[in-house]
Amino acid sequence: MPRLDESLLTHLPPFDGLSRTDIRRILDGAVSRRFEIGADIFREGEPADRFFLLLDGYIRVVRSTEAGEQITVLHIPAGQLFGIARAIGRETYPGRAVAAAECIVLCWPTGLWDDFTRQYPGFSLSTARTVGVRLGEIQSRMQELATLHVEARIATALLRLITQTGRPTEAGVEIDFPLTRQDLSEMTGTTLHTVSRLLSAWQREGVVQSQHRRITVLDRARLEACAQHRG
Amino acid sequence: MPRLDESLLTHLPPFDGLSRTDIRRILDGAVSRRFEIGADIFREGEPADRFFLLLDGYIRVVRSTEAGEQITVLHIPAGQLFGIARAIGRETYPGRAVAAAECIVLCWPTGLWDDFTRQYPGFSLSTARTVGVRLGEIQSRMQELATLHVEARIATALLRLITQTGRPTEAGVEIDFPLTRQDLSEMTGTTLHTVSRLLSAWQREGVVQSQHRRITVLDRARLEACAQHRG
DNA sequence: CTCAATCTTTGAGCAAGCGCAAAGTCCGAC
DNA sequence: GTCGGACTTTGCGCTTGCTCAAAGATTGAG
Numbered sequence: 001m002p003r004l005d006e007s008l009l010t011h012l013p014p015f016d017g018l019s020r021t022d023i024r025r026i027l028d029g030a031v032s033r034r035f036e037i038g039a040d041i042f043r044e045g046e047p048a049d050r051f052f053l054l055l056d057g058y059i060r061v062v063r064s065t066e067a068g069e070q071i072t073v074l075h076i077p078a079g080q081l082f083g084i085a086r087a088i089g090r091e092t093y094p095g096r097a098v099a100a101a102e103c104i105v106l107c108w109p110t111g112l113w114d115d116f117t118r119q120y121p122g123f124s125l126s127t128a129r130t131v132g133v134r135l136g137e138i139q140s141r142m143q144e145l146a147t148l149h150v151e152a153r154i155a156t157a158l159l160r161l162i163t164q165t166g167r168p169t170e171a172g173v174e175i176d177f178p179l180t181r182q183d184l185s186e187m188t189g190t191t192l193h194t195v196s197r198l199l200s201a202w203q204r205e206g207v208v209q210s211q212h213r214r215i216t217v218l219d220r221a222r223l224e225a226c227a228q229h230r231g
Numbered sequence: 232m233p234r235l236d237e238s239l240l241t242h243l244p245p246f247d248g249l250s251r252t253d254i255r256r257i258l259d260g261a262v263s264r265r266f267e268i269g270a271d272i273f274r275e276g277e278p279a280d281r282f283f284l285l286l287d288g289y290i291r292v293v294r295s296t297e298a299g300e301q302i303t304v305l306h307i308p309a310g311q312l313f314g315i316a317r318a319i320g321r322e323t324y325p326g327r328a329v330a331a332a333e334c335i336v337l338c339w340p341t342g343l344w345d346d347f348t349r350q351y352p353g354f355s356l357s358t359a360r361t362v363g364v365r366l367g368e369i370q371s372r373m374q375e376l377a378t379l380h381v382e383a384r385i386a387t388a389l390l391r392l393i394t395q396t397g398r399p400t401e402a403g404v405e406i407d408f409p410l411t412r413q414d415l416s417e418m419t420g421t422t423l424h425t426v427s428r429l430l431s432a433w434q435r436e437g438v439v440q441s442q443h444r445r446i447t448v449l450d451r452a453r454l455e456a457c458a459q460h461r462g
Numbered sequence: 463c464t465c466a467a468t469c470t471t472t473g474a475g476c477a478a479g480c481g482c483a484a485a486g487t488c489c490g491a492c
Numbered sequence: 493g494t495c496g497g498a499c500t501t502t503g504c505g506c507t508t509g510c511t512c513a514a515a516g517a518t519t520g521a522g
Binding site for chain 1 (some may be wrong): 269293294296298300302304316318320321325326357360361362363365367370371372373374376377378405418
Binding site for chain 3 (some may be wrong): 411412415423424427428430431443444
């Protein structure tokens with residue numbers, strides 16, 4: 001494995017402000033791995049013996065019901081720690097982490113968590129913040145599920161996606177990884193049929209453009225208007 | 232104010248295992264307060280300058296949408312810390328805490344948080360666990376909202392309530408504080424009308440018994456069956 | 463006791479969105 | 493190229509649960 005470059009970490013919240021030697025030491029404890037689209041990074045219920053930093057890509061964390069339905073509880077954009085069950089005192093991962101795009105991650109054994117916490121002063125606060133942000137996000141999504149109609153929920157989901165991973169094109173903003181109707185339905189608590197119908201309608205109106213597993217938002221303002229509609 | 236008794240804390244997770252003098256010191260930094268039913272303990276967006284331990288009662292944490300709808304994101308049973316926005320790096324409370332029953336709380340200024348964390352070894356891990364449990368709960372509720380029908384969601388909510396605060400009576404298990412149809416609808420993302428209709432139906436079938444703001448579950452097994460029904 | 467406020471019940475009509483089904487399309491493997 | 497699998501589209505019928513409306517019940521204040 002190639003030696004990892006220190007600049008990978010110097011600007012990320014949990015590590016910024018650390019000395020070169022500290023960062024060198026942190027990197028030397030890490031393993032870098034690549035995951036193809038659709039690959040599982042960890043599974044629900046597995047012992048949480050590693051934690052990760054997402055260098056590049058996009059991850060979704062899903063939970064399954066007993067009936068086999070999946071719902072996406074969380075999205076993780078590049079630059080964030082994840083799989084930090086340890087930080088909240090859990091022994092196992094509470095969900096399955098799937099690579100939504102091709103992902104490059106750094107991976108440490110959980111044992112190092114306590115070392116990092118002890119040795120690097122800002123680390124603990126920084127990860128607490130990460131947890132806090134996630135808690136807030138989940139609460140927002142819960143609120144959306146409880147109060148918004150399907151149309152507004154899907155609009156919100158698309159807006160979130162283009163904000164986090166959008167790539168500008170000549171026509172609009174494209175979501176930077178393949179996304180099925182099924183995926184969107186799992187994010188919004190609906191069915192792939194309803195998502196398909198809605199995207200078709202939006203396409204007819206020129207709000208979005210979509211081919212096979214590719215979605216481009218053409219008219220962001222219109223989506224925002226949809227997202228406002230209360231149910 | 233009467234001097235607080237040390238036995239209040241000796242068996243609660245964040246403090247168990249501490250010496251009498253430590254507990255004495257912790258109690259001396261606390262203020263004890265009482266809140267009537269319906270009173271706000273803190274409000275959404277207020278600076279998080281205090282944190283709390285719920286000695287007795289029951290609290291619900293609600294968030295409001297711009298349209299004024301409220302949804303309950305969390306319930307806190309007696310014995311738990313709450314208002315610990317500080318532990319997750321937040322400056323303000325992310326929701327409103329309402330006394331669902333009459334509540335007795337201990338209250339510390341946020342400044343002491345760091346002291347506790349530094350001085351009492353288990354405190355930090357214990358609060359991290361609390362955060363972890365809450366995150367898990369919220370994810371479960373999100374999953375329910377996304378996948379279950381209203382009937383199953385209300386059944387689940389009732390079961391949770393009688394588990395956390397149920398008081399056995401001759402007929403069944405009564406929820407130990409006043410609870411309106413509106414409250415239940417805010418917990419389950421539906422309307423008070425639907426809740427009312429459903430409770431009426433259940434009452435006809437002998438599953439629950441309810442008068443004004445009082446609900447008793449007579450047939451727990453039947454509710455559990457309802458909660459299983461997928462939608 | 464009386465009144466007002468809050469909470470609850472119930473009806474009727476309606477629309478959102480689901481389930482089912484079938485056909486069409488795209489893509490990668492070979 | 494061709495084949496199979498995964499993904500998408502669309503129609504139709506129907507159920508769930510919402511909205512609107514109005515009346516009844518319970519409680520607490522004065």
